[in-house]
Amino acid sequence: MKKIVRAGLFLSAVCSLAPFAVSVFLLARLTGEIAGRRGIEPPAALHLALYVPRTRSSSLDALVSAARETAAAEGAALSVHSLDSDGSTLGMAQWTGAQGVIVHPDGGDRVILREMEALRKRGIPVVLVNHSIPSDLPWAFVGANNFDFGKKAGALVSREVRSDPRIVVVYSDKNPAVYSERELVEMGLSTVFSGRSAQLLPSVKTAVNPRDAENVVHELLRQRPEVNVLVFTDADDTIAGCQALIDLNLVGVVQVIGYGDSPEIRDYIRKGVLNGSLAVNPGPTGAQAVRSLIELARTGYTSSSVDTGIEILSRERTAK
Amino acid sequence: MSYRMFHSFRAQLLFNISWVVLILVISSTWILFSTVRLQTLAGETLAGQETIDEACAALETLREPLLEYLSNRSSDALSQVLILSQSLRARLDVDSPIPLDETALRTRELHFLFHSWLDLADSAIEEKRGMDVAGYTARFDEMERIRSYISEENARLSAVRFANQQKSYSLFVSLSRNIQLLNLLFIISISAFSILLLLHVADKMNEPMANLSRMASEISAGRFDAEDVGMSSMHEIDHVVEAFNRMKRDIHTYIQEIRWQRNVEQEYMNERVRNMKMEQMMRRMELYTLQAQMNPHFLFNTLNTGIQLAIVEGAERTSEYMDHLARLFRHNLREKNVIVPLRHEIEGLESFFYILRVRFPKNLDLILDCPEELLDAHQVPASILQPLVENSVVHGFNRSEGRNSIIVRVFETPGRLALSVSDNGTGIPHEDAERLFVHPQGEDGLVKVTGLANVIHRLRFFWPDDPGVVRIASTGAPQGALPGAGYVHPAPLPEYPGAYPPLPELSPPEEGSVVFISIDTGRAACIPS
Numbered sequence: 001m002k003k004i005v006r007a008g009l010f011l012s013a014v015c016s017l018a019p020f021a022v023s024v025f026l027l028a029r030l031t032g033e034i035a036g037r038r039g040i041e042p043p044a045a046l047h048l049a050l051y052v053p054r055t056r057s058s059s060l061d062a063l064v065s066a067a068r069e070t071a072a073a074e075g076a077a078l079s080v081h082s083l084d085s086d087g088s089t090l091g092m093a094q095w096t097g098a099q100g101v102i103v104h105p106d107g108g109d110r111v112i113l114r115e116m117e118a119l120r121k122r123g124i125p126v127v128l129v130n131h132s133i134p135s136d137l138p139w140a141f142v143g144a145n146n147f148d149f150g151k152k153a154g155a156l157v158s159r160e161v162r163s164d165p166r167i168v169v170v171y172s173d174k175n176p177a178v179y180s181e182r183e184l185v186e187m188g189l190s191t192v193f194s195g196r197s198a199q200l201l202p203s204v205k206t207a208v209n210p211r212d213a214e215n216v217v218h219e220l221l222r223q224r225p226e227v228n229v230l231v232f233t234d235a236d237d238t239i240a241g242c243q244a245l246i247d248l249n250l251v252g253v254v255q256v257i258g259y260g261d262s263p264e265i266r267d268y269i270r271k272g273v274l275n276g277s278l279a280v281n282p283g284p285t286g287a288q289a290v291r292s293l294i295e296l297a298r299t300g301y302t303s304s305s306v307d308t309g310i311e312i313l314s315r316e317r318t319a320k
Numbered sequence: 321m322s323y324r325m326f327h328s329f330r331a332q333l334l335f336n337i338s339w340v341v342l343i344l345v346i347s348s349t350w351i352l353f354s355t356v357r358l359q360t361l362a363g364e365t366l367a368g369q370e371t372i373d374e375a376c377a378a379l380e381t382l383r384e385p386l387l388e389y390l391s392n393r394s395s396d397a398l399s400q401v402l403i404l405s406q407s408l409r410a411r412l413d414v415d416s417p418i419p420l421d422e423t424a425l426r427t428r429e430l431h432f433l434f435h436s437w438l439d440l441a442d443s444a445i446e447e448k449r450g451m452d453v454a455g456y457t458a459r460f461d462e463m464e465r466i467r468s469y470i471s472e473e474n475a476r477l478s479a480v481r482f483a484n485q486q487k488s489y490s491l492f493v494s495l496s497r498n499i500q501l502l503n504l505l506f507i508i509s510i511s512a513f514s515i516l517l518l519l520h521v522a523d524k525m526n527e528p529m530a531n532l533s534r535m536a537s538e539i540s541a542g543r544f545d546a547e548d549v550g551m552s553s554m555h556e557i558d559h560v561v562e563a564f565n566r567m568k569r570d571i572h573t574y575i576q577e578i579r580w581q582r583n584v585e586q587e588y589m590n591e592r593v594r595n596m597k598m599e600q601m602m603r604r605m606e607l608y609t610l611q612a613q614m615n616p617h618f619l620f621n622t623l624n625t626g627i628q629l630a631i632v633e634g635a636e637r638t639s640e641y642m643d644h645l646a647r648l649f650r651h652n653l654r655e656k657n658v659i660v661p662l663r664h665e666i667e668g669l670e671s672f673f674y675i676l677r678v679r680f681p682k683n684l685d686l687i688l689d690c691p692e693e694l695l696d697a698h699q700v701p702a703s704i705l706q707p708l709v710e711n712s713v714v715h716g717f718n719r720s721e722g723r724n725s726i727i728v729r730v731f732e733t734p735g736r737l738a739l740s741v742s743d744n745g746t747g748i749p750h751e752d753a754e755r756l757f758v759h760p761q762g763e764d765g766l767v768k769v770t771g772l773a774n775v776i777h778r779l780r781f782f783w784p785d786d787p788g789v790v791r792i793a794s795t796g797a798p799q800g801a802l803p804g805a806g807y808v809h810p811a812p813l814p815e816y817p818g819a820y821p822p823l824p825e826l827s828p829p830e831e832g833s834v835v836f837i838s839i840d841t842g843r844a845a846c847i848p849s
Contacts, residue, residue: 001523002523005516005519005520005523006520008512008516009513009516009517009520012509012510012512012513012516013513015505015509015512015513016347016506016509016510016513019502019503019505019506019509020347020350020502020506022502023350023354023499023502023503023506026495026498026499026502027354027357027358027495027499029495030358030361030491030492030495030496030499031357031361033488033491033495034361034364034488034491034492042420043417043418043419043420044417044418044419044420044425045418046418047418047425047428049429068422072420077418077419077420077422077425078422078425079422079425079426079429080422088465088469089469091465092433092465092466092469095432095433095436095437095466096429096432096433096436097414097428097429097431097432097435098429
């Protein structure tokens with residue numbers, strides 16, 4: 001009897017302690033989860049705001065993500081806002097308590113410039129990313145040089161097409177950074193082909209639909225069969241355009257310079273559908289923008305322009 | 321004192337019950353705490369939106385009097401604006417640390433927007449006072465943009481917060497269900513633990529009482545040599561146990577003393593009875609001796625006359641025979657001692673042998689084997705060998721053919737003197753031997769002073785606690801047994817008590833009987849003559 005009571009005591013003690021311990025653990029976890037969701041965390045040192053185009057793309061998402069990670073790593077809080085056409089969202093930046101603003105313009109340069117000047121008047125530092133705005137005042141800029149983009153695209157074309165390249169650049173609303181500086185892109189291309197019998201034909205533009213390029217390429221090549229070089233400025237457009245060329249059985253007839261560095265694009269390069277691709281990695285751009293803004297907010301100074309570079313993906317490089 | 325207080329029955333009871341109550345209180349507290357905490361967390365998951373909604377409502381309320389003031393400079397409207405503005409500012413949290421979470425950060429931005437709106441309202445009021453129409457008009461436009469943005473941003477944040485709350489609530493529901501299940505299991509287990517703990521405590525407190533009860537039963541059954549009852553940890557019970565153990569030991573000692581006294585008395589009574597019997601026997605023997613000595617001088621003179629007559633007539637053998645007869649009579653009639661030297665006993669036996677040889681010259685062999693050095697070294701009860709030889713002659717040889725023989729041997733074993741009288745006669749029937757040992761006296765209580773019975777009786781009288789003092793081995797078969805089957809009586813022989821050497825083995829002879837006497841020489845020397 002004694003042994004049974006003792007064994008029962010031990011068993012019931014274990015059966016009591018085990019659920020008690022798990023219950024305490026679960027309650028602590030629940031408290032932590034809810035506290036975490038409510039923002040009970042170590043406070044940030046700086047309040048930054050990032051304004052990006054309303055139209056989102058994968059490259060833009062990567063930029064935002066990198067900016068968030070860098071801000072968290074640097075101990076700064078980052079709120080992300082979408083720009084609107086009248087600039088009212090950006091206009092509110094001066095009233096939100098933000099201590100620094102990163103702007104990724106999507107066109108509408110004058111409105112953005114106006115709001116940026118209002119921010120400067122209130123002593124709020126501003127950094128531009130991917131797209132600089134012509135202005136009398138120097139604005140800190142972080143991003144790829146679109147003139148350089150045009151030059152590197154031209155270099156790829158001249159390497160692949162020996163005679164009479166008739167080039168069409170396919171811009172896109174999905175990558176407004178390039179579209180908004182299309183003059184610089186075309187200047188870069190022209191620089192490469194100066195003195196040669198190359199023609200830079202009028203460009204075309206796709207909308208935000210990721211499959212839009214397929215239709216655009218179909219129309220372009222039917223209406224202008226003389227085109228033998230296509231230069232894309234968006235990753236989704238590159239993939240859709242390649243699919244159109246395959247459908248039209250024009251692979252090898254029309255040379256294609258793509259944009260981006262996705263597995264599908266690398267695959268097209270290896271198969272010879274694409275002659276090469278120009279990749280602008282948005283992650284470093286977003287991270288560098290945050291770092292530059294923090295530097296500007298803390299010291300009042302930063303580099304006026306940081307070129308995050310353009311990478312060329314050629315067939316040889318992809319093969320490695 | 322404190323030890324006694326702590327180990328008192330009441331303190332132990334209070335202590336153990338307090339333990340159980342404490343466990344139950346702690347477990348109930350945990351259940352209450354976890355329930356309250358879950359309710360708080362449920363409230364927190366849905367909190368956060370209310371403040372902004374209230375601020376939005378306050379902003380709308382403030383906008384009317386502000387617009388009224390800007391329109392007609394009403395002092396009432398101004399005072400209302402100031403009051404509402406102060407109230408709204410008190411609700412805003414613009415000095416809090418900057419949160420890393422984006423939703424919280426955008427909520428903070430809303431607070432700043434409210435704050436900026438209020439600052440702009442103050443500026444607009446100042447400009448109205450200063451009649452700066454363009455200034456307060458532009459200011460009011462900006463305030464309206466902010467108000468509009470606040471409204472849009474609040475709607476966006478509400479959606480985001482609702483999505484977050486949904487995730488939090490799902491997690492909350494899942495985890496809280498598990499917590500409540502675990503709490504149920506916990507309360508069941510802890511209740512079982514408490515009940516078992518109470519059982520254990522009750523058992524522990526009851527154990528010494530149960531031991532006492534068991535011991536009382538054993539004592540009432542007369543078993544006082546049981547182990548003492550063990551001590552418990554309770555002072556009062558220990559006190560009772562100690563008293564009980566002491567009482568048990570005292571009773572045990574008292575009973576032991578009573579038993580010892582009774583044994584002593586019993587031994588004393590036995591000794592008295594034995595002495596009385598011995599005195600009675602001595603008196604009877606003296607009576608027989610007197611009867612036998614009625615006229616010894618006449619008998620001896622007659623025998624001497626016969627001896628002289630035989631010498632005169634030249635009958636030397638007759639003379640020698642009568643001489644031995646006279647010695648035998650003298651030995652038997654004049655001996656008054658109970659214990660005599662062995663030499664004396666052997667000399668009497670030699671005379672008896674001479675007479676027997678004369679009587680039975682042809683068919684009786686008499687052998688006496690007694691070392692010379694033993695004759696003066698030991699003492700034996702008087703007249704123990706002659707009756708045995710006479711018994712063999714009278715009862716042992718009723719056959720007509722063959723030679724009969726009687727052998728008397730005396731030898732020494734460690735600590736004992738052994739005397740054996742063996743014959744090759746018909747043996748002693750088992751029933752007779754049984755009767756000799758079991759009923760040495762007749763039914764009337766009188767001693768039959770005849771041969772073997774006399775010797776057995778006397779030897780067992782002198783050595784009452786030595787059953788091996790006289791034994792009989794014989795070929796005489798018990799009734800129904802095969803002829804020739806031997807036995808030794810008494811058999812089996814009990815172990816001799818004390819530190820005396822073991823008795824010699826005795827085996828039944830091939831024919832006839834052996835009467836074997838084994839005398840403890842040490843004790844024989846102590847018997848008074």
